[in-house]
Amino acid sequence: MKIERVTESLSLKRDLDSGTEQQRQAVLEILANVKKQGDEALLAYTEKFDGVKLASLKVSPEEIAAAYEVIDEELVCYIREARDNIYNYHRRQVRQSWITTETDGTILGQKITPLDAVGVYVPGGTAAYPSSVLMNVIPAQVAGVGRIAMVSPPGKDGKLPAGVLVAANECGVKEIYKVGGAQAIGALAYGTETIPRVDKITGPGNIYVALAKREVFGDVDIDMIAGPSEIVVLADGEANPAYIAADLLSQAEHDMRASSVLVTPSLELAERVAVEVEKQLATLPRKEIAAQSIRDYGAIYVTETMDQAIAAVNELAPEHLEIMTTDPMSIIGQIRHAGAIFLGENSSEPIGDYFAGPNHVLPTNGTARFSSPLNVDDFVKKSSIISYSKKAVLANGHKIAALARLEGLEAHARAVEERLKS
Amino acid sequence: MKIERVTESLSLKRDLDSGTEQQRQAVLEILANVKKQGDEALLAYTEKFDGVKLASLKVSPEEIAAAYEVIDEELVCYIREARDNIYNYHRRQVRQSWITTETDGTILGQKITPLDAVGVYVPGGTAAYPSSVLMNVIPAQVAGVGRIAMVSPPGKDGKLPAGVLVAANECGVKEIYKVGGAQAIGALAYGTETIPRVDKITGPGNIYVALAKREVFGDVDIDMIAGPSEIVVLADGEANPAYIAADLLSQAEHDMRASSVLVTPSLELAERVAVEVEKQLATLPRKEIAAQSIRDYGAIYVTETMDQAIAAVNELAPEHLEIMTTDPMSIIGQIRHAGAIFLGENSSEPIGDYFAGPNHVLPTNGTARFSSPLNVDDFVKKSSIISYSKKAVLANGHKIAALARLEGLEAHARAVEERLKS
Structure with a gap:
């Protein structure tokens, strides 16, 4: 995998197939x-x-x-x-x-x-x-x-x-x-x-x-039209390179356009992960797909500091984020954009795909900036209920009529004033 | 206004301008x-x-x-x-x-x-x-x-x-x-x-x-692309025809394509509302717009029973619904589709447009079947959090690997199994 210093703004966005x-x-x-x-x-x-x-x-x-x-x-x-x-x-x-x-x-x-x-x-x-x-x-x-x-x-x-x-x-x-x-x-x-x-x-x-x-x-x-799958791993120097490589490859095997990214302030970890990825890749049944995905959309970004690494994660706004640091809970408050956040070295991403409970239908392609995993709210409607008493309409009717007239909507004003008539 | 018996399925859907x-x-x-x-x-x-x-x-x-x-x-x-x-x-x-x-x-x-x-x-x-x-x-x-x-x-x-x-x-x-x-x-x-x-x-x-x-x-x-505004009033024979007419006209003045509908089992009320609408319309500043809206998209549907009237409301799935019956709270449970529900004769729709508190950005054009008023959830994201301990992954890792292999995703299985080593 390529190891790069973060020099400009980052993005996981890829053009989606919009059909002919x-x-x-x-x-x-x-x-x-x-x-x-x-x-x-x-x-x-x-x-x-x-x-x-x-x-x-x-x-x-x-x-x-x-x-x-x-x-x-x-x-x-x-x-x-x-x-x-x-x-x-x-x-x-x-x-x-x-x-x-x-x-x-x-x-x-x-x-x-x-x-x-x-x-x-x-x-x-x-x-x-x-x-x-x-x-x-x-x-x-x-x-x-x-x-x-x-x-x-x-x-x-x-x-x-x-x-x-x-x-x-x-x-x-x-x-x-x-x-x-x-x-x-x-x-x-x-x-x-x-x-x-x-x-x-x-x-x-x-x-x-x-x-x-x-x-x-x-x-x-x-629901949303999903793009290719993505994972970003945020890790410090203490993280296990074999775990990270395995998790990056689990995204990469999905699709040649899937994106697997490591962000870390540790150059040593970056180098060890790059070696592990090659090693584990060699024996995968879907290695052609995974290798192409890693080559075209994989990256290891090395930053100066952990704060820079966190900023890079927020720019990427990934579908899946793994935080592999010694105290992942202390970082979660700084994460502004991510579909699903996996904490700690044991929380391998496939645990969320299959078993843990949270949904695996997640926002991709940068849409984690404004979208959520599939959830119960997606299957309900929230209708407003408004019940005004005679007392409330008598106390407030003239205000509402004045606001309606400010907008030039006379029939709105009269509808309320109809209730003010004895 | 036209008074009709409900004979077939009802809809407020209009073709929206999709542009040239x-x-x-x-x-x-x-x-x-x-x-x-x-x-x-x-x-x-x-x-x-x-x-x-x-x-x-x-x-x-x-x-x-x-x-x-x-x-x-x-x-x-x-x-x-x-x-x-x-x-x-x-x-x-x-x-x-x-x-x-x-x-x-x-x-x-x-x-x-x-x-x-x-x-x-x-x-x-x-x-x-x-x-x-x-x-x-x-x-x-x-x-x-x-x-x-x-x-x-x-x-x-x-x-x-x-x-x-x-x-x-x-x-x-x-x-x-x-x-x-x-x-x-x-x-x-x-x-x-x-x-x-x-x-x-x-x-x-x-x-x-x-x-x-x-x-x-x-x-x-x-947000959603909004269609013309709509109101459906569900009323029984006890309702005040002048109130209903005023509220129908407050929608009608918005737009020539706005839709104002009364559904009632009372033919007498229907006839009195029709008379009131003509009377109140005559003195409105925006009477040309309101008159055309009422003519093209207004309707009074008379049903045999209140249950039929409620069924008609659910078919219409209106943006605004006013329930003007003697006990509106007893009906609310039967309402499946409506953007905002106004209860009782004092709850004139403009109260919700301007003042009461609930949002006036509401689903139109039948989308109340699956959409909600603009709300706080529209401005947040809900990221999933997943943290598995060593103990949890040791207890469940083999199950997750088996589920991944059922889907032919070997790298997913190995990522979890990596955590089961030593």
């Missing part, structure tokens, strides 16, 4: 056909794009039972434990509706209401991750969402991956549909005979899925 | 020039579009002092009272960072961090509302945002409206810039010599502002 005009047109056509023809269009597109003619879109109880034959019993137990950890963490985020009452009779408040229905997209092929099922489904369930519909493109055998089915079933997902791509997004946004429409769609996908999500936004809500 | 290709190209050019030339571009565009050659973009203390000469002292007091009400309401929304600790040393949590900097756009001309200044600025301040930069296009006299300046000053806004349009959005997103960049931009604007916000989204966060 041809891809956009293809997506618009698919969405229009799904809106018009419903299930018929879904089945036709599945035959065309996934190479399989399905009799039914909905996954049957038999298919779920068959998935359990494939997945090791111990793994099912680990999935359950991960599920419980994720559930317990997100449960802490739940907010209650609240009101304030005043002696003049005024009541103000916020009514928290879960979304009616949410759609979760799970990509196909090697990116069909059981962990993504848990991370997208559980916050919605904890929020109290009434209906969760999962969609995923079937393989040529007409099946979904066993791990995905087991994870969905362990969460209690009742609606699982074998449909992917832009057509699945159309089904979730507009509804078909088999798949009722939802209010929000979450989950990652390829460029067609991303373009379709952008198009249906407004009809339904969507 | 020509407008989009103009916006892209403006943004590129602002990025390249900074203040110079801002001053040139202000001369071109606003017809005024400015010496300085920043509003001076003298300009603010002059604004107080224009605004009635009593009005300033009302603005202060509104500000305090808004502040007190939003203060209730503030969340604390939290952690959980376990006996094995595991610490999980959520770190709440305010955004570094926020930009507030205030439209020019007759839409320069002091109330919008309060509603956009205060939630950001309550969240703890460090820097708030307000932008608004100057008039031909090179000034901003006095009411806007007074409202901003009463909130303690220190940075106010005389620049509007796409160029103002570019300045906030990329920064110029005078205007440092921000992390999020809120506030309404014309089509150029809306297109510019869409373009810079990703570099910065933006």
Whole structure:
């Protein structure tokens, strides 16, 4: 890995694939056909794009039972434990509706209401991750969402991956549909005979899925379009180079455009990590991907001081931040921008990907400056409550009317003054 | 107003202006020039579009002092009272960072961090509302945002409206810039010599502002693109027709595309409201706008039962909902989708626009199904905290490695296993 001194402002931003005009047109056509023809269009597109003619879109109880034959019993137990950890963490985020009452009779408040229905997209092929099922489904369930519909493109055998089915079933997902791509997004946004429409769609996908999500936004809500994964490790001279190298490589194996960065005031550590990365890389099954990611988007920045290193982290605003210093808790208050913060040498990033409880759907590409991990708030609405008594309106009505007139809105003023008439 | 029986599914959705290709190209050019030339571009565009050659973009203390000469002292007091009400309401929304600790040393949590900097756009001309200044600025301040930069296009006299300046000053806004349009959005997103960049931009604007916000989204966060205003009144036979008519008209005067709807099981009330609307409309200064809005987007729906009326409200998912029944609190639990809910006959909607405390920036165009009023959460990030002890990783590391291998991510498994050595 390159070792550099920080000389100018840092950024993890990469241009995201925004698709070609041809891809956009293809997506618009698919969405229009799904809106018009419903299930018929879904089945036709599945035959065309996934190479399989399905009799039914909905996954049957038999298919779920068959998935359990494939997945090791111990793994099912680990999935359950991960599920419980994720559930317990997100449960802490739940907010209650609240009101304030005043002696003049005024009541103000916020009514928290879960979304009616949410759609979760799970990509196909090697990116069909059981962990993504848990991370997208559980916050919605904890929020109290009434209906969760999962969609995923079937393989040529007409099946979904066993791990995905087991994870969905362990969460209690009742609606699982074998449909992917832009057509699945159309089904979730507009509804078909088999798949009722939802209010929000979450989950990652390829460029067609991303373009379709952008198009249906407004009809339904969507989550953020994610960029490649990132990790920044902030370490002092005491940190373990083998741990750091292993964690950098765990990001690098995701994607050739993933970004793995070490920031440290210790040149000695920097050099030892660089050696460890080469050593560990050599035996990785996905070493081509990881090596290219490290070469193109990896970096080791050496700073003069720890404060400079912390400033560099805030400039990078990473998706994942590991703090490997002797007292990581003493630094956390200085971290302004990071999706997930891992403290101490034992808190390896994959612990958060799979098991600890916090969400692994995190802001990428510098958006940690203003965005949060997927959370329970993403699946509720907060409606305002306003109740004014006669007494309150008599005391304040003339003020409100005056403010309305300042803005030239006479009907607003009169609406309030109507209440002031005996 | 038309009185109709509800026969099919209802919607307040209108096609929003998404701009022409020509407008989009103009916006892209403006943004590129602002990025390249900074203040110079801002001053040139202000001369071109606003017809005024400015010496300085920043509003001076003298300009603010002059604004107080224009605004009635009593009005300033009302603005202060509104500000305090808004502040007190939003203060209730503030969340604390939290952690959980376990006996094995595991610490999980959520770190709440305010955004570094926020930009507030205030439209020019007759839409320069002091109330919008309060509603956009205060939630950001309550969240703890460090820097708030307000932008608004100057008039031909090179000034901003006095009411806007007074409202901003009463909130303690220190940075106010005389620049509007796409160029103002570019300045906030990329920064110029005078205007440092921000992390999020809120506030309404014309089509150029809306297109510019869409373009810079990703570099910065933006709020929702708002549609025309809407009110739905849910009333029983006991409700006061003059109150309802006045409130319907207060929405209708906003915009020819605003939507004012009454839903009631009482045909008698429906007929009396229709008469009242005509009567009150006749003397309104903005009667042309209100009349066209009522004609094109107004409706009175008469249902068989109150339950049907409530179902209609949920289908409409209005921005503003007034419940004018004898016991409105008994109905609130059945309301699933509404931006702001006004309870009882005294709670006229303009009370919420100006004074009560809850935000008047609300989800429109059916998005109340999945969106919330502007609130403190919109100005913070919630970073995850994960700290695993040696004990915790020894107990759970093999499970995490197994889950990683199920997904084919060997480097993830090895990163955790590195901690299990010796």
